[in-house]
Amino acid sequence: MSLLQILFNSLALGSVYALVALGFVLVVNATGAVNFAHGDLVMAGGYAAVFFGSWLGLPLILLLPLVAVAMFILGVAVCFLAYFPLLKRPPSSVFISTLLCGIMLENGYIVMFGPEIKAGPPLLTTGSLDLPPISLSIQSLATIGVAGLLIALQYLVFFRTQLGRRLRAVSQDREMAQAIGIPAFTLIAVTFGVGTALAGIAGAVLSNQFFVSPTGGVSLSIYGYIAVVIGGWGSILGAVVGALIIALFQVGASTVVPYTVATGGLYVALLVILFLRPQGVFGERVQRRV
């Protein structure tokens, strides 16, 4: 594979991971806790794409709004089930409650869709543009386009609107935000919804090339987690960059070594990173407040 091809493939995979990581970091910021059901929610988006695709027979790009709305609702439900009842508990409780939601989702998929792997519809159409020396699959191009658009939109909302300012205020200090009249809980639920919608879109987009399976979300949870750690805890841009790095690593490494070794290499690389920079690659060294 040429270097250019590797870069393109990494970008395509990385943009899916970036959507996953973006949703993950949004929830981290809103709640201060890791949502370990995130990867399973990605799979929910994949299944939604498979379901709507076979039902309506439309290309995925037209189904995405439908997927997003369904996933938003699911995200808010997870928030009410696994986060709100545990507000006064340490973050580890939320960690566990989301793990349990993940288990329920995974087994729900088995019951509803069976244990086998499924493929969703392509965003536009199959096929590819051949521009020697590289081949650009239309699905990959569309994936990059959709992801890029959503990330840009997310950025605009977060840093250019009043809603974004309020969301950021809630993530910095929920009680203070409430004290100045921001409806923090509504915004947290919305954040959960938006984060899950992003996860769902990521799942819908990857359902065509990478397929969906009941337990396929676990590794995505972990990739999202790793991306956020590499990018610096809570940094939105960092999460996107972290996701791209993971994809580059996976695509690059698996051209020379088997996939399992590449995956192992990813974990080793993460440990080395944490060894050298315990605060993440882009994270600032913050001294603990006492």
Place this chain on the structure above:
Amino acid sequence: MSVSNVGSEPLPRQRGVGALRWLGRGINLPLLIGAAAFAAYASGAGPYDLRLISIAGIYAILVIGFQFVFGYAGAISLAQSCFFGLGAYITGVLGARYGLEATITFPLSIVGPALLAALVAYTVLRLEDQYFALATLSISLLVQLVVTQWQTVTGGTNGLSGIPGITLFGWTIASRWGTMVAVWVLVVVAGVLAFQITRGLYGRAFHLMRESLPVASALGLDVARMRFAAFVLSAGYAGAAGSLIAHVVHVVSPEQVGLPLMITCLTMTVIGGRLSVAGAVLGAVAIVYLQEQFRSLQNYTLIAYGGVTLAFVIAAPYGLIGALERLRGMITAPRRGAVPTAQPIPRPAAMTRPQGPALLSVVGVVKSFGGVRALDDVSLSLQPSEIVGLIGPNGSGKTTLLNVISGLYESDAGRLEFLGQDATRLPAFRIARLGMARTFQHIHLVEDMSVVDNIALGRATAEGVGLKNAIAAFHRDDGLDRARGIAISAARMLGVEQHATTLCGGLAYGTRRRVEVARAIAAAPQLLLLDEPAAGLNEEEQRDLAARIRSIAALGVAVLVVEHNLVFLGALAERLVCLDQGRLIADDTPDAVRSHPKVVEAYLGAPA
């Protein structure tokens, strides 16, 4: 065995019939009845049930171990299942392939995971919460990859079968019943050891560490070492449990390393209770039987299991044990322990030693955060018995200076000398052990621990808390008794003795402040640093506190007080030091400092 969530060692009991008192305490009686019922059921169980009971016991050992790192150290380790699997594979490979017996494989299954934990500890233990969880998860996934890929040894994804039962010195435990008994004997051993380690001052030190790492360090606790001990212990326990599972199910496979098992372990811990041995056993038994009950639901099994567990996590935050204790609390009010007999606060040994010119000298200290110079060439010295007030507008660097002096921050430049020793690069717990204690702007007390025990933690270092001493303390923990005696004296000095057996969570703000000062006093420091001790106190309380601080200084203790309240300081300090934007602008008598033009300017702005 008492099972209360925090602080297992009861306060000294009054004379009486020991066994009866024990039964009456907390939820010991229902637990004992439950254990007896379970034993009766086990003695008549069929082969299938015997296997279940054995498995429940094995998980109990796994969970008891997990409580060290998750419950006591408060770190979400996701490597517990990997240590478990490692133990299982060590026993499995050596047993099935080389025919080695448990006499050899069991110790190796404990040592192997413990070694792995010790090896990775340096990297992972300095990581904070979420990073630690991810790092341990990565290690777990790596081990899982190795296990599935290294087919020639581990049998790959199929695993290894034909693992023999437990054989000790040539004698094989052949029956299921015998195996079950062996497992539960080990549960008891594991439980007693864990109880022994955590029941005294050492276990209480973990509660403070979990509440706040800096506060624990500033009291002289080597938190890195405590976390290390907890992590390695949890790995050893997991390895032992893993070894047993290989003997009981006769198969090892990658599932025994994987994430689902980790989730089961977490769930058992949360359901049972994070801190007590009884909770671990209860959680393990409950989950094993819950999974068994739901088996008939087929595909819906794990959905139901997840739902029930989630409901439980929400409804019972302290697990089954916590729920039982609350229930018990509704029936009769919990009996408070007797107030321990007071013991005098020892004079620090160094106090009698000839000293250099100053107790503490800070020379040219600089500390920057990013581009902000929080401390800029600050110099300061303190003599024994001296009370010095540190003032300055908000953000002038007062707390930063305290943090540098107490070793929580390392200065960028300058020198710190304490008791004639260079303390510039010493970590906080080492400086504290030299004879320095402090309080913090935000109060950190262990809420569900009594006042006397919170104060007793000030003695933790002096009593040499550590794993070795905790295990060696037979019958009663003498260190804890001494610490409580001294804590009572410290409580008396601060006027909080009447609250000695009250839990700190229920105290008024002013009382909590004084408990915190008492905890620092109990450490018998030569230098006491107080960060805004009068904040939130009314005038009478302030006067009272000032008098008490003066009486502490009269013992020869130097006191550095950060305070905004000049009235409070005026009645207390002999000397005031004023910081402004990180620079020391005045160091003189209170009157002189108050009228110092630079000080006036710092507070009120430049004169027009």
